[in-house]
Amino acid sequence: MSNxxxxxxxxAMIREISGANxxxxxxxxxxxxxxxxxxxMDIKPHQFVSYxxxxxxxxxxxxxxxxxxxxxxxxxxxxxxxxxxxxxxDAARQIVEREKGGDYLSPDEIPALLDPxxxxxxxxxxxxxxxx
Amino acid sequence: xxxSYYPGCTLKNKAKVLDAYARASALALGFELEEIRDWQCxxxxxxxxxxxxxxxxxxxxxxxxARDHGxxxxxxxxxxxxxxxxxxxxxxxxxxIRTRANNYMQLDTPYTGETNVLHFFEVLRxxxxxxxxxxxxxxxxxxxxxxxxxxxxxxxxxxxxxxDDPENPRVMEDFIRALGAEPVVYPYRNECCGGYISxxxxxxxxxxTDTIQESASGFGAEMLITACPLCRYNLNMTAxxxxxxxxxxxxxxxxxxxxxxxx
Ligand code: SF4
Ligand code: SF4
Ligand code: SF4
Ligand code: SF4
Numbered sequence: 001m002s003n004x005x006x007x008x009x010x011x012a013m014i015r016e017i018s019g020a021n022x023x024x025x026x027x028x029x030x031x032x033x034x035x036x037x038x039x040x041m042d043i044k045p046h047q048f049v050s051y052x053x054x055x056x057x058x059x060x061x062x063x064x065x066x067x068x069x070x071x072x073x074x075x076x077x078x079x080x081x082x083x084x085x086x087x088x089x090d091a092a093r094q095i096v097e098r099e100k101g102g103d104y105l106s107p108d109e110i111p112a113l114l115d116p117x118x119x120x121x122x123x124x125x126x127x128x129x130x131x132x
Numbered sequence: 133x134x135x136s137y138y139p140g141c142t143l144k145n146k147a148k149v150l151d152a153y154a155r156a157s158a159l160a161l162g163f164e165l166e167e168i169r170d171w172q173c174x175x176x177x178x179x180x181x182x183x184x185x186x187x188x189x190x191x192x193x194x195x196x197x198a199r200d201h202g203x204x205x206x207x208x209x210x211x212x213x214x215x216x217x218x219x220x221x222x223x224x225x226x227x228x229i230r231t232r233a234n235n236y237m238q239l240d241t242p243y244t245g246e247t248n249v250l251h252f253f254e255v256l257r258x259x260x261x262x263x264x265x266x267x268x269x270x271x272x273x274x275x276x277x278x279x280x281x282x283x284x285x286x287x288x289x290x291x292x293x294x295x296d297d298p299e300n301p302r303v304m305e306d307f308i309r310a311l312g313a314e315p316v317v318y319p320y321r322n323e324c325c326g327g328y329i330s331x332x333x334x335x336x337x338x339x340x341t342d343t344i345q346e347s348a349s350g351f352g353a354e355m356l357i358t359a360c361p362l363c364r365y366n367l368n369m370t371a372x373x374x375x376x377x378x379x380x381x382x383x384x385x386x387x388x389x390x391x392x393x394x395x
Contacts, residue, residue, distance in 0.1 A: 072324035073288035090180040119361040125176035125328040
């Protein structure tokens with residue numbers, strides 16, 4: 001019971017945070033076809049849209065797609081229905097980070113990842129995307 | 133002509149040359165980039181969540197500062213440009229974000245998106261003009277076959293970035309032509325290099341940059357140019373890939389102002 005309402009609440013949050021409307025999706029698959037991270041994703045961009053629409057949030061929260069999206073906006077640019085799959089993925093990621101404190105990057109990992117050429121921009125962006 | 137200028141954190145550090153060559157070239161072309169006072173890092177990625185405010189404030193501050201000086205705001209790094217341009221769009225068009233950002237900031241005059249944000253390429257195209265640029269070239273880069281790497285952030289979402297045709301851009305090719313070199317158009321020039329994925333997932337990122345590099349060399353490019361320090365870093369992960377240089381380095385070279393700028 002509480003689980004159902006939690007799922008509903010999360011689905012609503014994803015819609016609200018993202019400002020995207022999954023109901024407009026016509027399941028053409030164009031977003032997935034253009035996604036450079038497609039092979040790495042367990043839930044593909046077009047499926048992600050359906051999952052939000054069906055309220056199947058638990059699966060989304062556990063999906064590794066959250067950490068594979070590159071924010072390249074190809075899916076947003078090329079979606080014929082202006083659904084904005086990347087925004088839905090990002091909203092789901094934020095919910096996970098906010099609720100579980102689920103971080104994909106810890107400061108302890110950083111020293112081992114550094115090299116002399118690495119631009120600040122990379123650290124800054126990764127921190128912003130992977131942590132709350 | 134003077135523009136307000138937002139350099140960004142990377143251009144103060146690992147990508148100093150991107151900045152130095154741009155300033156020298158600007159002077160040679162008759163305009164000046166005046167750095168905004170006390171700017172703060174934009175965060176590198178645009179906060180997509182419609183409820184995020186705090187992460188957008190550094191951009192709003194820079195935008196308001198340019199407005200207060202009555203100037204257009206120029207950026208160089210693709211990522212800074214993307215973030216600041218999109219936050220400006222929010223300030224123009226999203227009433228809720230505009231109100232809450234202004235409540236936080238308590239500026240003397242509330243900011244409502246008045247500033248025009250220009251990427252350096254747009255200054256060259258729309259303010260200087262590529263014909264005028266070509267006339268100032270003293271060392272034409274004759275015979276060089278150059279691939280433009282656009283990446284994602286300058287182009288998408290096209291509706292907001294309004295930089296060029298997101299699927300068939302030409303500004304960087306026109307730039308290359310103005311310098312006397314030969315642009316090489318290749319299919320992967322506007323596909324993603326992996327962005328921040330290269331921090332933790334080198335293998336995935338390298339697979340992506342290998343594809344881009346192969347696409348460019350397959351079409352005959354001898355070098356790649358970019359505006360983005362992260363694109364450059366990522367594209368350099370490909371073993372034996374084409375050399376990747378900042379577009380401002382070529383510009384400074386063609387304008388004859390490259391010497392004396394320490395790389
Ligand atoms: S491209 Fe748009 S309409 Fe097509 S499947 Fe993806 S989200 Fe749905
Ligand atoms: S933004 Fe994310 S989901 Fe969309 S195409 Fe790029 S990597 Fe794929
Ligand atoms: S995009 Fe980059 S370089 Fe630009 S200020 Fe922001 S993080 Fe730093
Ligand atoms: S191409 Fe790469 S670094 Fe450059 S803008 Fe895209 S993700 Fe960013």
